[in-house]
Amino acid sequence: MARLFKAAILDDTLLPKILPQAIKSVEILEGDGGAGKIKLSKFGEANKFKSAKHRVDELDKENFVYSYSVIESDALKDGIEKFTNEVKFEASPNGGSICKTNSSIYTKGDVQITEEEIK
Structure with missing residues:
Protein backbone atom coordinates (compact mmCIF):
# COMPACT_ATOMS: atom_id res chain seq x y z
CA MET A 1 0.00 0.00 0.00
CA ALA A 2 2.87 2.38 0.76
CA ARG A 3 4.22 1.94 -2.77
CA LEU A 4 0.82 2.67 -4.31
CA PHE A 5 0.36 5.77 -2.14
CA LYS A 6 3.83 6.99 -3.06
CA ALA A 7 3.24 6.43 -6.78
CA ALA A 8 -0.30 7.81 -6.99
CA ILE A 9 -0.08 10.65 -4.48
CA LEU A 10 3.48 11.63 -3.65
CA ASP A 11 5.08 11.39 -7.10
CA ASP A 12 3.75 14.30 -9.16
CA THR A 13 5.69 13.14 -12.23
CA LEU A 14 4.28 9.60 -12.56
CA LEU A 15 0.66 10.14 -13.63
CA PRO A 16 1.55 12.36 -16.62
CA LYS A 17 3.90 9.59 -17.76
CA ILE A 18 1.43 6.71 -17.47
CA LEU A 19 -1.79 8.62 -18.29
CA PRO A 20 -0.75 11.41 -20.69
CA GLN A 21 -4.20 11.43 -22.30
CA ALA A 22 -5.68 12.40 -18.90
CA ILE A 23 -2.92 14.52 -17.32
CA LYS A 24 -0.35 16.41 -19.39
CA SER A 25 1.68 17.86 -16.54
CA VAL A 26 1.80 18.76 -12.86
CA GLU A 27 3.69 21.86 -11.77
CA ILE A 28 4.46 22.72 -8.14
CA LEU A 29 3.68 26.40 -7.59
CA GLU A 30 4.21 26.69 -3.82
CA GLY A 31 5.23 24.58 -0.86
CA ASP A 32 7.45 21.66 -0.03
CA GLY A 33 5.05 18.78 -0.57
CA GLY A 34 2.98 18.76 2.61
CA ALA A 35 -0.16 20.60 3.63
CA GLY A 36 -0.33 24.00 1.96
CA LYS A 37 1.40 22.86 -1.25
CA ILE A 38 -0.16 24.40 -4.36
CA LYS A 39 0.11 22.61 -7.70
CA LEU A 40 -1.25 23.16 -11.18
CA SER A 41 -2.40 20.15 -13.18
CA LYS A 42 -2.85 20.52 -16.93
CA PHE A 43 -5.18 17.95 -18.40
CA GLY A 44 -4.84 15.92 -21.59
CA GLU A 45 -7.17 15.26 -24.49
CA ALA A 46 -9.32 12.75 -22.55
CA ASN A 47 -10.46 15.45 -20.12
CA LYS A 48 -13.06 18.07 -21.00
CA PHE A 49 -11.37 20.57 -18.68
CA LYS A 50 -8.02 22.26 -19.34
CA SER A 51 -6.48 22.66 -15.89
CA ALA A 52 -6.95 22.79 -12.13
CA LYS A 53 -5.04 24.42 -9.31
CA HIS A 54 -4.98 22.22 -6.19
CA ARG A 55 -4.14 23.02 -2.60
CA VAL A 56 -3.04 20.12 -0.40
CA ASP A 57 -5.13 20.25 2.78
CA GLU A 58 -3.81 17.09 4.46
CA ILE A 80 -18.93 27.04 -6.97
CA GLU A 81 -16.22 28.13 -4.56
CA LYS A 82 -14.19 24.90 -4.51
CA PHE A 83 -14.22 21.11 -4.65
CA THR A 84 -12.56 19.08 -1.93
CA ASN A 85 -11.48 15.47 -2.23
CA GLU A 86 -10.21 13.03 0.35
CA VAL A 87 -8.39 9.95 -0.91
CA LYS A 88 -7.66 7.10 1.49
CA PHE A 89 -5.87 3.85 0.78
CA GLU A 90 -6.69 0.78 2.89
CA ALA A 91 -5.53 -2.81 2.88
CA SER A 92 -8.01 -5.21 1.28
CA PRO A 93 -8.68 -8.68 2.69
CA ASN A 94 -7.09 -10.36 -0.36
CA GLY A 95 -3.74 -8.61 0.09
CA GLY A 96 -4.36 -5.76 -2.37
CA SER A 97 -5.37 -2.17 -1.73
CA ILE A 98 -8.68 -0.32 -1.70
CA CYS A 99 -8.82 3.35 -2.63
CA LYS A 100 -11.75 5.25 -1.12
CA THR A 101 -12.60 8.80 -2.13
CA ASN A 102 -14.96 11.37 -0.71
CA SER A 103 -15.74 14.56 -2.63
CA SER A 104 -17.53 17.72 -1.51
CA ILE A 105 -18.65 20.77 -3.45
CA TYR A 106 -18.73 24.16 -1.72
CA THR A 107 -21.00 26.77 -3.25
CA LYS A 108 -21.03 30.53 -2.95
CA GLY A 109 -24.02 31.88 -1.05
CA ASP A 110 -27.31 30.06 -1.61
CA VAL A 111 -26.41 28.64 -5.01
CA GLN A 112 -27.99 25.23 -5.61
CA ILE A 113 -26.19 22.60 -7.71
CA THR A 114 -28.30 19.96 -9.41
CA GLU A 115 -27.36 16.29 -9.55
CA GLU A 116 -26.97 16.58 -13.32
CA GLU A 117 -24.44 19.40 -12.90
CA ILE A 118 -22.49 17.28 -10.41
CA LYS A 119 -22.25 14.44 -12.93
Whole structure:
Protein backbone atom coordinates (compact mmCIF):
# COMPACT_ATOMS: atom_id res chain seq x y z
CA MET A 1 0.00 0.00 0.00
CA ALA A 2 2.87 2.38 0.76
CA ARG A 3 4.22 1.94 -2.77
CA LEU A 4 0.82 2.67 -4.31
CA PHE A 5 0.36 5.77 -2.14
CA LYS A 6 3.83 6.99 -3.06
CA ALA A 7 3.24 6.43 -6.78
CA ALA A 8 -0.30 7.81 -6.99
CA ILE A 9 -0.08 10.65 -4.48
CA LEU A 10 3.48 11.63 -3.65
CA ASP A 11 5.08 11.39 -7.10
CA ASP A 12 3.75 14.30 -9.16
CA THR A 13 5.69 13.14 -12.23
CA LEU A 14 4.28 9.60 -12.56
CA LEU A 15 0.66 10.14 -13.63
CA PRO A 16 1.55 12.36 -16.62
CA LYS A 17 3.90 9.59 -17.76
CA ILE A 18 1.43 6.71 -17.47
CA LEU A 19 -1.79 8.62 -18.29
CA PRO A 20 -0.75 11.41 -20.69
CA GLN A 21 -4.20 11.43 -22.30
CA ALA A 22 -5.68 12.40 -18.90
CA ILE A 23 -2.92 14.52 -17.32
CA LYS A 24 -0.35 16.41 -19.39
CA SER A 25 1.68 17.86 -16.54
CA VAL A 26 1.80 18.76 -12.86
CA GLU A 27 3.69 21.86 -11.77
CA ILE A 28 4.46 22.72 -8.14
CA LEU A 29 3.68 26.40 -7.59
CA GLU A 30 4.21 26.69 -3.82
CA GLY A 31 5.23 24.58 -0.86
CA ASP A 32 7.45 21.66 -0.03
CA GLY A 33 5.05 18.78 -0.57
CA GLY A 34 2.98 18.76 2.61
CA ALA A 35 -0.16 20.60 3.63
CA GLY A 36 -0.33 24.00 1.96
CA LYS A 37 1.40 22.86 -1.25
CA ILE A 38 -0.16 24.40 -4.36
CA LYS A 39 0.11 22.61 -7.70
CA LEU A 40 -1.25 23.16 -11.18
CA SER A 41 -2.40 20.15 -13.18
CA LYS A 42 -2.85 20.52 -16.93
CA PHE A 43 -5.18 17.95 -18.40
CA GLY A 44 -4.84 15.92 -21.59
CA GLU A 45 -7.17 15.26 -24.49
CA ALA A 46 -9.32 12.75 -22.55
CA ASN A 47 -10.46 15.45 -20.12
CA LYS A 48 -13.06 18.07 -21.00
CA PHE A 49 -11.37 20.57 -18.68
CA LYS A 50 -8.02 22.26 -19.34
CA SER A 51 -6.48 22.66 -15.89
CA ALA A 52 -6.95 22.79 -12.13
CA LYS A 53 -5.04 24.42 -9.31
CA HIS A 54 -4.98 22.22 -6.19
CA ARG A 55 -4.14 23.02 -2.60
CA VAL A 56 -3.04 20.12 -0.40
CA ASP A 57 -5.13 20.25 2.78
CA GLU A 58 -3.81 17.09 4.46
CA LEU A 59 -1.06 14.61 3.71
CA ASP A 60 -0.92 11.73 6.19
CA LYS A 61 1.76 9.35 4.94
CA GLU A 62 1.37 6.97 7.89
CA ASN A 63 -2.38 6.44 7.38
CA PHE A 64 -2.31 6.87 3.59
CA VAL A 65 -4.73 9.82 3.52
CA TYR A 66 -4.52 12.71 1.06
CA SER A 67 -6.98 15.61 1.02
CA TYR A 68 -6.93 18.48 -1.42
CA SER A 69 -9.08 21.33 -2.67
CA VAL A 70 -9.51 22.44 -6.27
CA ILE A 71 -9.28 26.20 -5.83
CA GLU A 72 -9.03 27.36 -9.47
CA SER A 73 -10.21 25.56 -12.59
CA ASP A 74 -12.40 25.83 -15.64
CA ALA A 75 -14.40 23.06 -13.88
CA LEU A 76 -15.46 25.55 -11.20
CA LYS A 77 -18.68 26.89 -12.66
CA ASP A 78 -20.37 30.08 -11.49
CA GLY A 79 -21.48 29.72 -7.91
CA ILE A 80 -18.93 27.04 -6.97
CA GLU A 81 -16.22 28.13 -4.56
CA LYS A 82 -14.19 24.90 -4.51
CA PHE A 83 -14.22 21.11 -4.65
CA THR A 84 -12.56 19.08 -1.93
CA ASN A 85 -11.48 15.47 -2.23
CA GLU A 86 -10.21 13.03 0.35
CA VAL A 87 -8.39 9.95 -0.91
CA LYS A 88 -7.66 7.10 1.49
CA PHE A 89 -5.87 3.85 0.78
CA GLU A 90 -6.69 0.78 2.89
CA ALA A 91 -5.53 -2.81 2.88
CA SER A 92 -8.01 -5.21 1.28
CA PRO A 93 -8.68 -8.68 2.69
CA ASN A 94 -7.09 -10.36 -0.36
CA GLY A 95 -3.74 -8.61 0.09
CA GLY A 96 -4.36 -5.76 -2.37
CA SER A 97 -5.37 -2.17 -1.73
CA ILE A 98 -8.68 -0.32 -1.70
CA CYS A 99 -8.82 3.35 -2.63
CA LYS A 100 -11.75 5.25 -1.12
CA THR A 101 -12.60 8.80 -2.13
CA ASN A 102 -14.96 11.37 -0.71
CA SER A 103 -15.74 14.56 -2.63
CA SER A 104 -17.53 17.72 -1.51
CA ILE A 105 -18.65 20.77 -3.45
CA TYR A 106 -18.73 24.16 -1.72
CA THR A 107 -21.00 26.77 -3.25
CA LYS A 108 -21.03 30.53 -2.95
CA GLY A 109 -24.02 31.88 -1.05
CA ASP A 110 -27.31 30.06 -1.61
CA VAL A 111 -26.41 28.64 -5.01
CA GLN A 112 -27.99 25.23 -5.61
CA ILE A 113 -26.19 22.60 -7.71
CA THR A 114 -28.30 19.96 -9.41
CA GLU A 115 -27.36 16.29 -9.55
CA GLU A 116 -26.97 16.58 -13.32
CA GLU A 117 -24.44 19.40 -12.90
CA ILE A 118 -22.49 17.28 -10.41
CA LYS A 119 -22.25 14.44 -12.93
